[in-house]
Amino acid sequence: MVLATPVPVGSSVFFSLALLTISILVLLLLRRFLTLRATPAYLSIPVFLALALPASVVLLVPIDLASSSRDGSGPAAIWLPDRLLLVSWRITYWLIFVLTWAILPLLGEYIDSGYREPKARIQYSIRSNARYQLIVLCCAIVGLVYISIQNGFEFTSIKALVMALAYVWGLVLAIYLMGHGLVSIPRTLFRNADVSGRLRRIHAHAPRLHDRLMDAINDLESLESQVSQLQRRKTGTALDFQDWIDELAETCSPSEPRSTLLDHADGSETIPAVITERYLADLTRRLQRARHQKARFIDEWDRLVLSAADMQAIINSSASRKLEFTPSPYRSSWLSNAKVLSPYMRYQLYVRVIPNLRLGLGALFTAASACIVWSEVIKSMAPRLSVVTLSIVSYHQDPAPVNFGRQVIASAWLLYMCSAALVGVNDAKVWGNRALVRRNTYGESACWYAGLVARLTVPIAYNFLTFLPVSARQSTVFYKFLGRLIDLTPLGKGFDYFFPVFILLPICATLFNLYGRVQNICSWGLLEEDDDDLENNPGGYGLGGWREGRDLIERELNGLGSLGLSARSSRSPRPSSRVDEEVPAFISSRTPLVEGSRAPRAPRSTLGTSALVEEEEEENFFQSFAHRMKNTLETASKPQWLQGDSFRLPRWMGNEGNDGSSGLARWFGGRPAPGGVRL
Numbered sequence: 278m279v280l281a282t283p284v285p286v287g288s289s290v291f292f293s294l295a296l297l298t299i300s301i302l303v304l305l306l307l308r309r310f311l312t313l314r315a316t317p318a319y320l321s322i323p324v325f326l327a328l329a330l331p332a333s334v335v336l337l338v339p340i341d342l343a344s345s346s347r348d349g350s351g352p353a354a355i356w357l358p359d360r361l362l363l364v365s366w367r368i369t370y371w372l373i374f375v376l377t378w379a380i381l382p383l384l385g386e387y388i389d390s391g392y393r394e395p396k397a398r399i400q401y402s403i404r405s406n407a408r409y410q411l412i413v414l415c416c417a418i419v420g421l422v423y424i425s426i427q428n429g430f431e432f433t434s435i436k437a438l439v440m441a442l443a444y445v446w447g448l449v450l451a452i453y454l455m456g457h458g459l460v461s462i463p464r465t466l467f468r469n470a471d472v473s474g475r476l477r478r479i480h481a482h483a484p485r486l487h488d489r490l491m492d493a494i495n496d497l498e499s500l501e502s503q504v505s506q507l508q509r510r511k512t513g514t515a516l517d518f519q520d521w522i523d524e525l526a527e528t529c530s531p532s533e534p535r536s537t538l539l540d541h542a543d544g545s546e547t548i549p550a551v552i553t554e555r556y557l558a559d560l561t562r563r564l565q566r567a568r569h570q571k572a573r574f575i576d577e578w579d580r581l582v583l584s585a586a587d588m589q590a591i592i593n594s595s596a597s598r599k600l601e602f603t604p605s606p607y608r609s610s611w612l613s614n615a616k617v618l619s620p621y622m623r624y625q626l627y628v629r630v631i632p633n634l635r636l637g638l639g640a641l642f643t644a645a646s647a648c649i650v651w652s653e654v655i656k657s658m659a660p661r662l663s664v665v666t667l668s669i670v671s672y673h674q675d676p677a678p679v680n681f682g683r684q685v686i687a688s689a690w691l692l693y694m695c696s697a698a699l700v701g702v703n704d705a706k707v708w709g710n711r712a713l714v715r716r717n718t719y720g721e722s723a724c725w726y727a728g729l730v731a732r733l734t735v736p737i738a739y740n741f742l743t744f745l746p747v748s749a750r751q752s753t754v755f756y757k758f759l760g761r762l763i764d765l766t767p768l769g770k771g772f773d774y775f776f777p778v779f780i781l782l783p784i785c786a787t788l789f790n791l792y793g794r795v796q797n798i799c800s801w802g803l804l805e806e807d808d809d810d811l812e813n814n815p816g817g818y819g820l821g822g823w824r825e826g827r828d829l830i831e832r833e834l835n836g837l838g839s840l841g842l843s844a845r846s847s848r849s850p851r852p853s854s855r856v857d858e859e860v861p862a863f864i865s866s867r868t869p870l871v872e873g874s875r876a877p878r879a880p881r882s883t884l885g886t887s888a889l890v891e892e893e894e895e896e897n898f899f900q901s902f903a904h905r906m907k908n909t910l911e912t913a914s915k916p917q918w919l920q921g922d923s924f925r926l927p928r929w930m931g932n933e934g935n936d937g938s939s940g941l942a943r944w945f946g947g948r949p950a951p952g953g954v955r956l
Contacts, residue, residue: 285356285357288340288357289357291355292336292340292355292357296336299332299333300329302332303325303328303329304325306328307324309716310713310714310718310723311716311718312716316720319384320384320720323376323380323381323384323724324381324724324727326372326376327373327377327727327730327731328727328730328731330372330376330731331695331731331733331734333365333369334369334734334738335688335691335692335734335738337362337366337369337755338687338688338755339355339679339684339685339687339688339691340355340356340357340362340684341362341366341753341755342669342679342683342684342687342745343355343679343680343681343683343684344356344358344362344754345359345752345753345754346678346749346752347678353678353680354679354681359754362754363754366754366755366758366759370758370759373732373735374443376728376731377443377732378443381724381725381728382406382409382724383402383403384402384724385720385721385725385728386401386405386721387399387401387402388720388724389566390402390558391557391558391560391561391563392554392558392561393521397558413442416442417438417439417442420438420441424438433762436762437762437763440759440762440763441763444735444736444759445772446732447733447735448772448776448777449776450733451733451737451740452777452779452780453783454697454699454701455694455698455701456780456781456782456783457697457700457783457784457786458696458698458701459650459697459780459784460784460787461700461704461787462642462700463639463640463642463643463646466635466636466638466639466642467636467639470633470635470639472588472592473588473592475588476588476592477823478823479584479585479588480585480823480826480827481822481823481826482581483581483585483823483826483827483829483830484822484825484826484829486574486577486581487578487826487829489574490571490577493571497564497567497568500560500563500567501530503547503560504564505529506548507525507526507548507552508522508523508526510548510552513550513551514551514552514553515552517552518552518554521557521561522557525557528564566719569714569717569719570710572717573710573712573717576714576715576717581830582830585830586602586830586834587602590602590603591627591628594624594627594628598624599624600623600624601620601623602623645690645693646697648664648665649697650780650781650784652664652665652744653777654778654781656743656777657774660745660746663744665741666745666746668683668686668690669683669686669687669690670746670749687741690741691738695733695734698733698737699729702726702729711726735759738755739760739763739773740777742755742756742760743773
């Protein structure tokens with residue numbers, strides 16, 4: 278007589294409620310970065326699944342640990358039957374696999390194609406991904422030959438090869454990004470605890486961000502000028518695509534009077550004599566990218582200016598001990614607009630509580646990062662010394678049951694590792710110009726970020742499982758489903774132990790600012806500048822210094838800047854949603870109205886003049902002499918014998934003739950911004 282397995286009613290209810298909570302949180306996240314009512318279902322559903330399924334992995338791993346280590350003494354943790362866990366792992370893993378390797382890449386290229394007809398979009402998407410898929414196929418053939426020689430040719434070998442290759446690629450990317458994030462998270466908390474230092478870094482970052490915003494506006498104007506030139510052409514092949522051209526003209530903003538020379542330079546010289554469907558698709562694609570790039574930098578500039586205003590208000594409140602913020606929908610912190618706080622309580626919160634809280638969290642996350650790195654290095658030699666292992670598994674009993682408290686600890690470790698990898702995406706700065714924008718994220722960028730989240734979670738989850746002892750790891754359903762196939766060959770078995778040690782490389786690169794030092798040595802501008810420019814220019818003098826950034830922000834707050842932030846936010850903080858609902862989310866710009874954005878940019882040398890005059894009286898003789906010498910050398914003209922041809926980069930290092938539309942370039946960042954590189 279076989280006893281039936283008891284049904285965990287309480288655990289099943291908890292698991293269902295947890296999945297419902299994850300779904301609600303993912304919907305709120307999508308609502309923050311996308312307009313759900315204007316986003317088509319073929320985009321929102323795959324992105325939702327690509328975020329909800331990885332989040333469920335963080336829930337499944339601790340439940341799997343508790344279920345595999347039960348001793349039958351009682352419901353001490355959340356557990357599920359093995360069959361239900363196996364079905365959950367199969368559904369989660371294979372859906373994530375299909376989304377990351379097929380659906381999301383094809384969908385991203387479909388949205389970014391620029392064509393009008395679905396058939397042409399599908400053909401462009403398949404053609405763009407064919408090159409990358411061909412490289413993957415070649416690697417799979419080589420791996421299949423190795424596994425066939427090692428274990429024989431059978432269906433299990435093919436399945437193991439597919440899962441092992443996907444795991445290896447995801448683990449390489451996860452270790453690189455997680456190394457950056459483990460340093461970036463605590464360092465950001467420590468830096469933001471100092472209000473004056475944070476304000477100085479905002480000032481240092483402002484000139485570069487302002488220049489990128491002006492470049493984005495100029496690029497969009499140039500493309501809209503081409504559309505206006507096409508619309509005025511009433512002869513030749515342009516008549517065959519008149520409806521398409523009229524649609525592009527309707528989406529463009531009303532043009533202001535331009536000079537004849539500028540109009541000629543921007544439009545007619547770049548328009549070919551024969552208008553083809555491929556040219557119009559490329560123009561549509563560039564218009565979509567330019568609109569969303571402009572929306573991205575406008576959003577970043579608004580947040581930067583208002584963050585600087587908040588930091589300055591906090592510093593100024595030290596005398597009166599009363600803190601008041603200017604109400605604005607663009608403010609980065611919801612606490613700033615809270616009406617339940619009095620000015621004195623708000624002062625105590627922002628001057629006393631929040632800085633100390635950031636210092637405490639920074640110390641906590643520093644210890645957590647050190648424990649994770651120590652566990653990665655020591656797990657193959659002495660797993661009993663791993664702090665992560667000791668916090669989850671007890672060595673005093675065999676099998677070691679995992680109770681509810683240890684499940685919570687395991688979820689916290691796994692969530693922090695995944696968060697560090699996602700933070701590393703912004704810290705590495707090698708992903709082109711993709712970005713998440715509030716309520717205005719480009720559809721292709723949403724697919725790319727969702728695919729990245731899905732691709733990283735499963736390798737990080739299994740890498741976390743390798744911290745545990747062999748007996749505890751091999752008894753889980755996750756190991757029987759995935760780990761057993763990864764360990765099918767000696768090469769795959771050793772990869773889990775020796776490769777994570779390379780996490781020390783991105784950690785050292787971030788900790789010691791290796792990217793900035795390489796840029797200073799090479800001076801080729803291949804990498805983006807470091808956010809903290811104060812180390813290289815503590816005085817803030819020269820072009821692009823923090824004094825210039827302070828002047829730009831003050832002009833913007835006073836309504837004298839080129840963007841008119843104060844007038845824009847006070848008059849119409851958000852555009853009407855009814856207008857937005859009529860336009861698909863992946864082609865509309867929905868950017869706030871920019872006043873005076875078409876005015877020519879002022880030279881940088883004139884923007885920081887007032888700041889230099891203000892600080893001149895604070896300098897001593899030696900500082901003044903050094904600054905005068907520096908200004909003299911910077912403004913001196915180049916000698917005749919140095920005015921030859923400048924150094925030119927090789928063609929494979931540049932972006933000439935390549936807009937990043939190939940499949941391989943797309944998977945490694947694509948569409949690099951000026952000054953960026955691809956992995």
